Amino acid sequence: MALKLKKLTGLVTLQDKGRLSAQHLGFSTAGACDENAFLSANQDLQNAENIAALEFFILGKTVIEFTQAAIIILTGADASAHVNDKAVSHWQPLLIKAGDILKLQRPIQGKVTYLSILGGYKLPLWLGSSSQSINEEHINQTLPLLKEGDLIHFAQDAKLEELIKQFAALNNNKKTNLNFPLSDWRRFYDWQNKSNTPHLTIRFIPSPLFFALPLRQQNNFLQQTFTINPQSNRMGYRLIGTESLILNADLTQQKSGKLSKPVTLGTIQIPNDGQPIVLMKDRQTIGGYPVIGSVIQLDLFRLSQCHSETRISFAMTHLNFAQTQLKNFYQRFLPKT
Amino acid sequence: MLNQAAELIFESGIKLSLPNESGCLLTWPEKICPQQHSQIIHLQAQIQSDIQSKVIKGLFDVVVSYNSLMIYYDFLQLSTINLVDYLKPQINALSREKSFPQDSSNIIKIPVCYHESLAWDLKEVATRLSLSCDEVISAHQEGLYHAYALGFTPGFCYLGTLPSKLELPRRATPRTQVPAGAVAIAEKQTAVYPSPSPGGWHIIGQTPIALYEVSEHSFTPKIPVGCQVQFEAISLTEYQSLLSQLSEGKSGMGK
Numbered sequence: 001m002a003l004k005l006k007k008l009t010g011l012v013t014l015q016d017k018g019r020l021s022a023q024h025l026g027f028s029t030a031g032a033c034d035e036n037a038f039l040s041a042n043q044d045l046q047n048a049e050n051i052a053a054l055e056f057f058i059l060g061k062t063v064i065e066f067t068q069a070a071i072i073i074l075t076g077a078d079a080s081a082h083v084n085d086k087a088v089s090h091w092q093p094l095l096i097k098a099g100d101i102l103k104l105q106r107p108i109q110g111k112v113t114y115l116s117i118l119g120g121y122k123l124p125l126w127l128g129s130s131s132q133s134i135n136e137e138h139i140n141q142t143l144p145l146l147k148e149g150d151l152i153h154f155a156q157d158a159k160l161e162e163l164i165k166q167f168a169a170l171n172n173n174k175k176t177n178l179n180f181p182l183s184d185w186r187r188f189y190d191w192q193n194k195s196n197t198p199h200l201t202i203r204f205i206p207s208p209l210f211f212a213l214p215l216r217q218q219n220n221f222l223q224q225t226f227t228i229n230p231q232s233n234r235m236g237y238r239l240i241g242t243e244s245l246i247l248n249a250d251l252t253q254q255k256s257g258k259l260s261k262p263v264t265l266g267t268i269q270i271p272n273d274g275q276p277i278v279l280m281k282d283r284q285t286i287g288g289y290p291v292i293g294s295v296i297q298l299d300l301f302r303l304s305q306c307h308s309e310t311r312i313s314f315a316m317t318h319l320n321f322a323q324t325q326l327k328n329f330y331q332r333f334l335p336k337t
Numbered sequence: 338m339l340n341q342a343a344e345l346i347f348e349s350g351i352k353l354s355l356p357n358e359s360g361c362l363l364t365w366p367e368k369i370c371p372q373q374h375s376q377i378i379h380l381q382a383q384i385q386s387d388i389q390s391k392v393i394k395g396l397f398d399v400v401v402s403y404n405s406l407m408i409y410y411d412f413l414q415l416s417t418i419n420l421v422d423y424l425k426p427q428i429n430a431l432s433r434e435k436s437f438p439q440d441s442s443n444i445i446k447i448p449v450c451y452h453e454s455l456a457w458d459l460k461e462v463a464t465r466l467s468l469s470c471d472e473v474i475s476a477h478q479e480g481l482y483h484a485y486a487l488g489f490t491p492g493f494c495y496l497g498t499l500p501s502k503l504e505l506p507r508r509a510t511p512r513t514q515v516p517a518g519a520v521a522i523a524e525k526q527t528a529v530y531p532s533p534s535p536g537g538w539h540i541i542g543q544t545p546i547a548l549y550e551v552s553e554h555s556f557t558p559k560i561p562v563g564c565q566v567q568f569e570a571i572s573l574t575e576y577q578s579l580l581s582q583l584s585e586g587k588s589g590m591g592k
Contacts, residue, residue: 286488
């Protein structure tokens with residue numbers, strides 16, 4: 001009971017919500033970078049919330065063969081999915097038969113796609129999570145990093161007849177299908193954008209250092225548009241602005257300190273070249289660069305889907321707003337009675 | 338008030354800030370100091386014990402560094418206000434303690450071979466510091482180092498403080514691969530790389546011992562935060578013999 005990764009392009013890993021309680025040992029949290037897509041997948045399959053999915057980050061031509069029948073779903077960026085050369089929809093459950101071949105391609109809109117299975121994959125749990133962390137493979141307690149020819153086994157063994165019934169039930173139960181069809185990609189990922197050029201404004205909670213910067217520097221930062229360095233990855237997104245943010249050393253020392261400290265998801269670091277780095281799920285636990293704030297988590301899910309041509313700008317917000325947004329977001333995924 | 342980037346400043350000089358939805362950062366005065374750090378470790382231990390005994394719910398993790406402590410929490414389970422109310426008395430109590438016992442019985446000894454075949458950067462380091470290789474080696478061994486932070490990669494522990502005559506900035510170009518067991522220095526710190534990884538510090542020796550133990554459900558670093566570390570020179574023969582003993586031991590165990 002498995003799927004076979006016949007052809008892979010780009011980075012493919014298994015991800016759940018991540019390893020949240022081992023940071024004190026130096027473990028990166030890992031975890032799905034687009035939680036909107038990840039959680040939607042599990043919700044639509046009526047899976048438990050934290051069932052690991054296959055995450056395709058920087059997706060290219062991909063071919064997957066199913067050795068057994070399964071109910072699957074593809075969420076995130078539209079990868080032009082075809083099953084046996086017939087186009088299928090994203091963001092809704094699909095019934096797959098034994099021997100079916102799924103083909104994916106590089107998305108035009110968005111960058112990260114998730115493939116979830118009803119019941120999940122059969123995976124080792126390591127320090128509370130099945131997420132694969134690229135930098136920690138040698139510790140050898142999660143599955144080895146995926147390559148062509150690998151089989152990923154399903155946790156559940158189900159006959160086609162049972163699956164047909166389950167599939168019918170999923171489709172009938174419209175209540176669970178809260179998530180929008182693909183044409184509404186704009187509603188979550190592109191929600192502020194009124195133009196045809198990809199653009200995302202990301203809200204951040206400024207740090208004490210940011211508030212201490214001369215107003216001219218603050219305004220400069222807020223008025224700039226950035227692009228994303230194509231070398232950006234799951235550890236961090238490097239942004240390229242037209243003007244570097246050169247920080248006064250004394251001010252930085254006073255307000256941010258020079259000693260390395262633990263860094264949250266979304267931390268905006270300013271290294272020596274003055275170009276911001278936004279830390280993502282595979283970030284190291286401790287960082288030494290000056291910190292000017294932290295991007296709100298909801299906007300990180302959006303940011304993870306941005307191509308390098310997307311124009312990024314920053315807007316200030318505060319903790320209350322960030323928590324309210326995130327709370328409302330997570331509420332969509334609570335089990336409904 | 339706490340919604341802004343306001344910092345709560347305690348009498349002791351400890352600052353509390355809220356960097357994002359799920360983090361609460363405590364920052365002590367900016368210095369690398371074992372006495373101050375023992376306060377940080379003490380608080381980390383108290384919070385971890387409260388998590389274990391379920392005195393407090395909704396906390397994911399507590400991470401320490403040189404002069405800071407970050408609490409990661411689930412604000413849906415534990416509101417920010419309640420978290421801060423939980424922390425305030427503990428922070429205030431810290432400044433009332435005279436000192437925190439340092440476990441001087443717990444000195445971790447790391448055998449290091451400084452032989453030129455393993456000490457890739459030793460000659461260059463010695464030249465740049467205008468010392469002989471032997472002087473670098475004895476200065477490195479002299480120190481009783483304090484373990485300040487686990488980070489960079491699992492089990493990598495930042496140790497301080499190097500004697501000032503050994504201070505050098507990091508390598509201009511980091512190596513793409515540094516072996517597990519490499520003993521290195523940079524700026525005021527020393528550390529042992531627990532696994533193969535990229536590395537920008539100067540390698541002055543190698544240890545044959547494992548820097549962590551792994552089982553199906555646990556990961557135990559050899560050097561936990563808060564302890565003290567000493568390096569002891571061993572010969573190349575001893576290094577090779579220890580290395581083969583330890584790998585025989587490993588292959589005898591199941592996964």
